[in-house]
Amino acid sequence: MSYIDVDRVSKSFGTRVAINQLSLHIEKSERLVLFGPSGCGKTTVLRLLAGLEFPEQGSIRIDGRIVANAGKNLVPPEKRDLGMVFQDLALWPHMTVQQNLMFGLNARRVQKREAEARVREMLQRVGLEHRIDAKPHQLSGGEQQRVALARALVSRPSILLMDEPLSSLDDERKRAIAFDLLDLHSQFRFTLIYVTHDQTETDLLASRVCRMRDVQPAA
Amino acid sequence: MGRPVKAETVVLWLCVALVAVAGLVPIAAIAVESFRYNGHFSLNYYRELISAARFWPLLGNSIRLAMATTAVCGLIGVPAGILFAKSDLPLRSGFMWLLTVPFVLPPYFVALGWTRVVARIGQGASDLLFGFGGCVLVLSSVFLPITMLLTFASSSNVDRRLEEAARLVSGWPGVLRRVTLPLSAPGIAFSLVLVFLLAMGELSVPSFLRYPVLPVLSFTQFTASYNFGAATAAAVPLAAIAFIGVLVESVFLRDRDYRFRSTGQTLSISLQHWKSLSAVVIATLCFALVILPLSALFADAFSLAAMHEAMQRAGASVVRSVMYSAVAATILMALGFLLGDVMLSRPREQRIVNLLTLALFAIPGTVLSIGLVRLWNTPSTWFIYATPALLILGYTAQYCAVTTRLSLAGLMLIPISLDEAGRLNGAMWARRLFRISIPLSARTLVCAWLAAYILCLRDVPIALMTAPPGADPLSARILTLMANGAPPMIASLCLIMAIASLIPLAILTRVIPSRGMAR
Numbered sequence: 001m002s003y004i005d006v007d008r009v010s011k012s013f014g015t016r017v018a019i020n021q022l023s024l025h026i027e028k029s030e031r032l033v034l035f036g037p038s039g040c041g042k043t044t045v046l047r048l049l050a051g052l053e054f055p056e057q058g059s060i061r062i063d064g065r066i067v068a069n070a071g072k073n074l075v076p077p078e079k080r081d082l083g084m085v086f087q088d089l090a091l092w093p094h095m096t097v098q099q100n101l102m103f104g105l106n107a108r109r110v111q112k113r114e115a116e117a118r119v120r121e122m123l124q125r126v127g128l129e130h131r132i133d134a135k136p137h138q139l140s141g142g143e144q145q146r147v148a149l150a151r152a153l154v155s156r157p158s159i160l161l162m163d164e165p166l167s168s169l170d171d172e173r174k175r176a177i178a179f180d181l182l183d184l185h186s187q188f189r190f191t192l193i194y195v196t197h198d199q200t201e202t203d204l205l206a207s208r209v210c211r212m213r214d215v216q217p218a219a
Numbered sequence: 220m221g222r223p224v225k226a227e228t229v230v231l232w233l234c235v236a237l238v239a240v241a242g243l244v245p246i247a248a249i250a251v252e253s254f255r256y257n258g259h260f261s262l263n264y265y266r267e268l269i270s271a272a273r274f275w276p277l278l279g280n281s282i283r284l285a286m287a288t289t290a291v292c293g294l295i296g297v298p299a300g301i302l303f304a305k306s307d308l309p310l311r312s313g314f315m316w317l318l319t320v321p322f323v324l325p326p327y328f329v330a331l332g333w334t335r336v337v338a339r340i341g342q343g344a345s346d347l348l349f350g351f352g353g354c355v356l357v358l359s360s361v362f363l364p365i366t367m368l369l370t371f372a373s374s375s376n377v378d379r380r381l382e383e384a385a386r387l388v389s390g391w392p393g394v395l396r397r398v399t400l401p402l403s404a405p406g407i408a409f410s411l412v413l414v415f416l417l418a419m420g421e422l423s424v425p426s427f428l429r430y431p432v433l434p435v436l437s438f439t440q441f442t443a444s445y446n447f448g449a450a451t452a453a454a455v456p457l458a459a460i461a462f463i464g465v466l467v468e469s470v471f472l473r474d475r476d477y478r479f480r481s482t483g484q485t486l487s488i489s490l491q492h493w494k495s496l497s498a499v500v501i502a503t504l505c506f507a508l509v510i511l512p513l514s515a516l517f518a519d520a521f522s523l524a525a526m527h528e529a530m531q532r533a534g535a536s537v538v539r540s541v542m543y544s545a546v547a548a549t550i551l552m553a554l555g556f557l558l559g560d561v562m563l564s565r566p567r568e569q570r571i572v573n574l575l576t577l578a579l580f581a582i583p584g585t586v587l588s589i590g591l592v593r594l595w596n597t598p599s600t601w602f603i604y605a606t607p608a609l610l611i612l613g614y615t616a617q618y619c620a621v622t623t624r625l626s627l628a629g630l631m632l633i634p635i636s637l638d639e640a641g642r643l644n645g646a647m648w649a650r651r652l653f654r655i656s657i658p659l660s661a662r663t664l665v666c667a668w669l670a671a672y673i674l675c676l677r678d679v680p681i682a683l684m685t686a687p688p689g690a691d692p693l694s695a696r697i698l699t700l701m702a703n704g705a706p707p708m709i710a711s712l713c714l715i716m717a718i719a720s721l722i723p724l725a726i727l728t729r730v731i732p733s734r735g736m737a738r
Contacts, residue, residue, distance in 0.1 A: 052383050077387045084387055090380035094401050103397060104388030155388060 001064065003028040003191060004049070004159070009058035011044055018044040021058070024210065028158075031185060031192040033202045036212030042195040043087070046161045049193065050084055051077035063158070078107065082159035083152030083190075087167065089144055091136040097123070097147050098132045104155040122154045125187075126180060142173045149177070153184060162194045166201060178204040227648045231561040234554055235572065242579040242616025245590025246458060249451040252593055256448065264452035273436070278456065281419050281432040284354055288418040289411050291359040292366040295504065297407055299363075300370025301395065302497065306488045309498050315371065316728050317505045320513070322364040323673045323720045325694045327423040328713055330357045331701070332512030339515075353428045358418050360508040365417070366410040373406025374399050382486050391488050412468040413581065416461050420583025423679045423698060433457060434585050434680075441589050441684070451593070454586040461581040469574050513717075520714040525707035532704070533696045533712050540676055540693040541719060543607055547614035548672035554615065555622025555667050559630050560656055562623075569627070576620035584680030587613055591685055605687050613681040618674045622667040629663025630656065669723045676720050693719075 002025035011019045019041040026032050034042045047053040048060060051073050059069040067075040083104075092100055098119055105115035123129040126146040136144060145165060152160055166174045178201065185192055194205055202209055256263040268274050299318070303311045321329050333353065337344040347353065377399055385394040400407075425432045434457060440450035490497055519525065530537075558576075562569040579587070591613050595604040603609055633656065641651040657664070682695040691699070697712045704712075 050383075050387060052386065076390070077383075078389050080387075082387065084384070086380050086384060088380055090378070090384040092381055092384070092398055092402075103385065107389035107393050151384075 001061075002026055003063060005061040006045070006049075007059045007061070009048060009055040009060065011041075011048060011053060011055055019048075026191060026193065029189045029191055031194065031205055031207040033206035033209045034193065034195045034212055035197065035202050035209050037197055040212040042212055043163050046084070046163050046193065046195055049159070050082060050161055051075065051080055080159075081157050082161060083155065083157040084161040085148045085152045085163065085165040087163045087165065089148040089165065091144060091147060091151070093136055096133050096135055097128065097139075100136070100147060101151050101154045104151070108155055118154055122150045125184065126150045141168060142177070145169065145177055146180070149181065149184070153188065153190070156188060157190060159191045159193065162192070164196050167196070167198065171200065174201065175204065181205065225648065227561045230557055231568065234558045234561070235575075237554065238576060238579070238616065238619050241612040242587060242619075243575070245587060245594045245616075246582065248594045249454060249586070249590040250458070252447055253451040253455050264448045267449065268452045273431070277431055277433045277436050280430065281434070284351065284358070284425065284430065284432060285415045285419040287351075287355045288358040288362060289415040291355060292363050292414045293411055295359070296363050296366025296410070297370050299501065299504070300367045301374055301399070302501070303367070304371045304375045305395075305399070305486065306490050306497070307494070308490060308501065309494065314501045314505055315367070316724070317509055318367060319364040319724070320509050320721070321360045322362070323677055323724050324717055325423065325677045325679050325697070326357065326361045326421060327427050327679065327698065328516060328717070329360050329512050330424050330427045331709070331713065332516035333357060335515035335518070336512060349429050351430055354425050354430045357424050357428065358421060360512070361424070362414045362417055363508065365414050366407070369406045369410035370403060373403035377402045379486050386486070409468055412464050416464045416581040419460060420457055420581075420585070422583070422585050434583050437589065438585050441585075447589070447593055450589055454583070454589055457583050458586050461583070462578050465574060465578045465581050469570070469577075517710055517714050517717070519707040520710035522707055525705070525711040528705070528708045529711035529715065532700065532708065533693060536691060536693040536696040537715055537719070539690060540716070543610055543614075543692055544672050544675035547611050547675045548668050550611065550615055551618055551622045551671040552664055552668040554619055556626045556660070556664060558623045559626030560652055562627065563630050572623065573620075576623050579616045580618065580620035582617075584613070584617060584678065585684065587617055588681050588684035607687060607690060609685045609687070610681060610692070613685050614675045614678065617678070617681060618671055621674060622671050625667045625670060626660070626663055629660050629666070633659050666727065669727045673720055673723050676716075
């Protein structure tokens, strides 16, 4: 049994089949890149793992526990111990950088003092401790990417899901953040599932690549 | 040589001029009037007003009533709006439109319905209804849809990605408290300010339920004593409160205006075992606030004799109501759309026009009507004063905010690149308006027309005070017939009025697209 098992999962949106009988096995601390063209169902896989969608058929198991099975999410998203960086980052515009990072820690009832220390440490790791009181719209594109990454990792999840987070950056910034991500991975040893259609990102980040075509994966 | 003036600039200022003539100038006229006594500048009316024994209690009553109504609407409307927007509550769409019904009818309909209910219960209930408690109950039923629908719209527009990001680390209560509600706060705050101002200026319900408030004083000074100075002095505090309220709301919104990319879908909270209980609570609310009073009101309406008498005594008013409302709605739709289109790329003008139109929407109809009568009641402007044109002007000023905002919201959904492509192809503004914006905004235009039609049809104070003699619309006619008309005949008239209002509402429910839901 792998750390994450996706077993013959299918998902449709109306008449459009996004995923058909997908099976996928991911080991702990692996850096898996889901690579493929737009519309092949990569993002849907992430959303199913996160619990933001439910599979119509098949099951998903994380760390030996069935989290979704045959049309039902058995474990809600917040109980799956994962972080996610969205394609559009989804930073909360009404909160400062610190509040964005504190949200998850507060929800998990981490002591205030410890939470603040973890936020500072994480911001230091991504080089943004001086932007702690800024709001998202006051940050540059690269800084926003780093905040989104920090927010996803500050609660130290076992799994990090990333949905084409670097697609809007130039090559130089893309490389810088990818190297930061590798550093963070070597420190926290989370399982990384990274969605992209960019070969450079794939080469930089993958320890294994799952190539998806149409609605069927060809690993 | 000077820079040529653009067509859209001319149109913008013509539209603003029309709104100003219809609303601002009358308000300015009464403000000036209130400072004139025997042809000289004087604070006499204000001195008299402030020293009058009943002014302060009336002002206090108005504020108390407005605050209580706002609190009830907030406590019920916000959770209901969130529930309808974000949950898998069964029949939520039906519940929402049912709760909206009291808003599309003249406010005194619900009061009249409750009098029928308490007449069957007994004297004790009647004592409770006539007074502060009854007014709060009725006005809360009438204005609840404002809070509910604006909360629904604001929370539906929150980008689902922001909620999903929160959902990964928190349960739904945390997501709602920390993300959805703060991001919907501008819309919710706007709805509460609006309810406060509308309740503050409400005339028909407090006068019917015998709760003395400031608009009633202004109205009686105007109609009973025909004392313009005293009526305007009593109206100015109401106008000032409306302007201050709108200004505060505008400043509050300026710092918290979050623009979202519409994803066309909203997250859905699975209520699971709470589903049945929530449905029962909402159904009880619908029964208590809508079905009970309105069914009591319409219970006597279905006799042929009553219908016949109703049509005999007010048949012409029915036709007039529909006609006036249709004409005003057409003007309002065109005005709102033109203003919306021109303001789309002009944020500064947009802010000014929004503030102006919103202030006119919030100003009590009694105040606006007194201003209109004062301004146009001269021999040279008799052709406006003695015709329905005055009524149409009043409707235009009062409800322009609604069609402008609806049009702006609809136009913002059209990609700007479509207009830019037209411009690059050499099309001037008017051509782009008729060939691109209007064809792509059919749904927006229909919504704006229907909303304006409903608002004009249900209006009471403007209809009551500005309609030419013998040509009053139905909402005013029923109110005057209520004093001496037989209850079944009144019930029949109310039913006719309700049908005239509810048909457009039914069309509106079909035109407004239902939102996609994602779990």
